[in-house]
Amino acid sequence: MPHGSSHAPRPAGAHRVVVVVDANSNPFELGCATEVFGLRRPEIGRDLYEFALCSPEPRTLMRDGFFTLTGVAGLEAAEAADTLIVPNRPDVEVPRRPAVLDAVRRAHARGARLVGFCSGAFTLAEAGVLDGRRATAHWQWADSFRARFPSVRLESDVLFVDDGDILTAAGSAAALDLGLHIVRRDHGAEVATAVSRRLVFAAHRDGGQRQFVERPVPDLPDESLAPVLAWALERLDAPLSVADLAARAAVSPATLHRRFRAQLGTTPLAWLTAERVALACRLIERGEARLEVVARRSGLGTAARLRTLMRRETGITPSAYRTRFGRR
Known part of the structure; x- marks a missing residue:
């Protein structure tokens, strides 16, 4: 050259x-x-x-x-x-x-x-x-x-x-x-x-999140979302709702929504859905072929909902994802 x-x-x-x-x-x-x-x-x-x-x-x-x-x-x-x-x-x-x-x-x-x-x-x-x-x-x-x-x-x-x-x-x-x-x-x-x-960096932030986050570092330690996020990530297979997250954080759903917007640039429901889809993807990659099991373990409920949300979040169906990324 x-x-x-x-x-x-x-x-x-x-x-x-x-x-x-x-x-x-x-x-x-x-x-x-x-x-x-x-x-x-x-x-x-x-x-x-x-x-x-x-x-x-x-x-x-x-x-x-x-x-x-x-x-x-x-x-x-x-x-x-x-x-x-x-x-x-x-x-x-x-x-x-x-x-x-x-x-x-x-x-x-x-x-x-x-x-x-x-x-x-x-x-x-x-x-x-x-x-x-x-x-x-x-x-x-x-x-x-x-x-x-x-x-x-x-x-x-x-x-x-x-x-x-x-x-x-x-x-x-x-x-x-x-x-x-x-x-x-x-x-x-x-x-x-x-x-x-x-990289010690967030594994998944959706592209649709806002560029400008008003408070990337919370003013008070007890306003950090880290504890409730860690708690939720351990329980994605449970029927968690925004109300459950708010109760865990000891705030109202409206306050939780504001903190998610300020600190993560997204909503609690959008974050929870994205994390569940990411877990479903990992389960498929690790060899789980039964969509009902993947849906249940990732907290997405049904195979039909899994198909809908995976197509929305990844652009492809669970079967196509398995073909592309599943264990050979």
Whole structure:
């Protein structure tokens, strides 16, 4: 390659994730991509992805000149990507390099999955691949984005958007949320949970949660949701209701709802449903084939409700999930 080389090779046939880094790119999102897709996974027993960084220049000055990135592959590495993560940077009004935009267009044309973290949505929109599609970006750039790209269906108050072959995250920690969502989509809930455990990060935050959480750190220790969440996670198979959670937290349902919105950006019922579906996925991955048993042990009640909620939360049926992620 003209400059640098890719990450150490992974086994042949692995899904190849390539991150394009350009001038003034944000190091945080680059670190998120490396953590989720680039690290070895001895705790899982196999590597999940083949990973590489690439750049159009031999030396890339990162955001605000914090450091210079060298020794990575040239832009031609993007041609081999199964998933291409596009550059993001804070100077959203500055056009992206034509060579980078061309690489994005070629990747899209050949069916590669495209991912934009934070202002990466601007790169995708400039390349023309978001026209008529759903996307998100950091809330502070929502007005600018809509003015420049009116044909894109921007959802400015969510953590991330999965629009099939194009996925976008709102920025900062939402890049980790989207990265784990992609791992879950590719390898199942069990593997995604293992990766999140290594990251010491929440295993599952739904993309529809709000970007801005009013009180990410509660003012008073006794307002933390952690105790009631831990209590509920041990009892997902029980007929828990929002009223039960509120009683455990010793608050009214309305107060509990406000605290969930403030601390997690979601509702108690939505959180409880998502956790039950995640448990159902893990049970299927571990080999439980009887849907009635999965439904009962995950607290979803019936096989019919399990089918409905799994399709809503994961996009596929329990049988399709078993085919894809179940034990061989």
